[in-house]
Amino acid sequence: MNLKEPLDQLAVPPTQFTRHLKFPDPASIRVYDDTLRDGEQMPGVAFSPEQKLELAQLLSDMGVHVIDPAFPAVSESDRKALQLIVQAQRRGTIRKDIEILAMCRSLKEDIDAVADTVTAVGANPDDVSVLVLSTLSDLHLKYKLGKTLLRRDGLPEDQWLTRPVGYYREQNLGLITHAIRYARKRGFSRVEFAAEDASRSDVSYGEVWAKACVEAGGTRMCFSDTCGVFTPEAVDHYIPRLVKVLGPVPMTAHFHNDFGLGAINTVRAISHGALYAGVTANGIGERAGNTPLHEFVMVLKMLYGVELPGFRYDLLTELRRKIERYSGVPLQPHEPIVGEGVFKHESGIHTAAIAIHPAIYQFIAEEAVGGEQRFVFGKHSGAAAVESVLAKHVKTLHEHGVEVSPELVKRILDRVKSLREETLPERGYPEAMDAHYRQYYGLGLSEERIVELALEAADKRRVF
Template identity: 50%
Template structure:
């Protein structure tokens, strides 16, 4: 706090202010050393509309993620594009050279098809790496809506059943065919040299829980090593998590359970924490929460909730680097973070109000329970219409100016006058227009797609 010493508290802080960790109630978390941070930024994060990150920038993100302490990293679908393959190459080579941690687990995504598995393994072979150097995430669907109406025709084709029977066949038929397809894919991947296989069904939060349990049990029997259950559309509530995650975990109690939450209702991080307290050991997350629609469970939110509300600190995780990581992703993705974003936002440790500033100058715990140094930050002050005399005195002292009462009063009056004049002159409409124009221009518009099609057709 700019060299100003706070008042020395005469009583323990824990006696003066109740610790929020006392409200943990009946949640049962795994030992911190067994919790795994699973980053989805390079794959699910990049699926945010308009975001496209180059392999070079993805590798720099991977390097920072390895350094900060994530355990698992999803690098995407190497079978679908050259840039995805280049990202995988950079990550595997970086791990081999020691630029990424040797224990960093690298995950490749694929559908439950031999074609996807073969394509992924061909990429790994071509890069000169062993097939068991990555984890194969073989996914299908779990909800009846997805299984019958998204995958239905695919499942019929596999079994030689005409499409004309698509709508007439019962959901039970599609459930059985879907389970068989996934298990055959897992067994095939095992036969082809995969030793680490994650698996699961999309739209798990809207699926029958007993069917999810069957997917997990049968997937493990087929050779899978780690089941995953996703809240694909972000509709879980913490109450639903507390009810369903224990049941899902009970279906395969000896295997680590991965949970994956989206943030459509603003509950991605809290649902993740509830799931970890209800049986899960591995949680997916993304830097700054980027991802489809409203994004994924934000890494910083999950980690600071675990740390400050439940006393759970991930061993060797560098919390103090979360803000630098956030700033870096802003630069390479073009997606800014809200200034009020917990832990990493510009305003998190910044104060203007005279009442708050006065309290902070007495002791920082008066208005903050998260030490800024924990997040690699410092307390800062902004001066404006809400500033009080103590804040002005503090600024003058730091500049070596004696804060005479008359000077302080005059400066405070002038500060408020200038700020209010600026407010009168301010017009943020142009900034607002440019901000949304920037976001809308990250991706191509439908008109641009049509123009491309016309140009190609005219050749």
């Protein structure tokens, strides 16, 4: 049914409470997809080079602006994936304007690995970007990176715990700026400088670090909420100050999702001028994953009124399904926006209202994200849903001499409820759940398998 009045007159739109916020020009906002590299770091997930190429092509079709597919220094598979994607872009099967990026640690050999990987297939370092990894929190600087910084300074490791954090801060500046300069020397014109655990760092040190990276030739900062502890209030504390320091140099908001706040924090960061939104398809990634791509783009569009020009929102469900197939990790059916069940309805109250107009119980139209609305029939079903289905198939029913009537609808509804009661398992679904978790735990090698491999390796050494 068509509504007589405009929908916004009947239901207060969420943008009424957000339209006062200032966002950058939508054409300047960039979707920075980390699925193929950071997302792949989800335990047990591994994409083949060919799968990465196929996913990169879908992401290109969707309209993302940056793809991070590889960490070439750590794996031959990643080197191959980067080469396939670079070659596809040169052929035109991946958009020419999409930025392809590869990750490095702040090490000469890591930067060389990216350069050598792309030149091996006739490309130039300038055809890709590099992300050079650093860190910002004192916890990371002293206790994760500390020994590396001491060795680089020619000092013994036994000074590790006695050295103050100020020493590690200063050494860290030298490490990252040297890496940026070396990357520029190797021919990379786009060098992103990434700050791990920036959300738990001293923002004043972050300002010093960012200035030094820009002066060394860095072209974009990646601010990482590595442990997913950011709140919108913390975003307000960090991001405006660093955006101001960076000036014309853009920032990536790379947030993890440990408290389910990745999307809203990323939107908040964009409102403060961080132009690049770091996301992963299906939100895959370490621990609780990264900011989900589908949540970020739809929250930005539907709740804040910021639509990204040229972005194919209608491919979100297709992407969800492809990531599930290749990762082996299914999303929960009630996953916001793209879950298999978010456009399915069973309750009689809901289905009756949906039959009048979907907006009564659905704020997102299923076709907007490539989904499908369906009625599911069970103990909660009502007559309206049955009538709706019969109306869609009335021609078939008439061909078989069946006339739709209230009595027929009631008989069907009674039978539906009895069938559902008959098929309801008394013990729930333990076998199905056990099978699901066996499959999930089988995605990677277990600790027990590592011990077995150690024993096998020891046996081989004894033989030789």
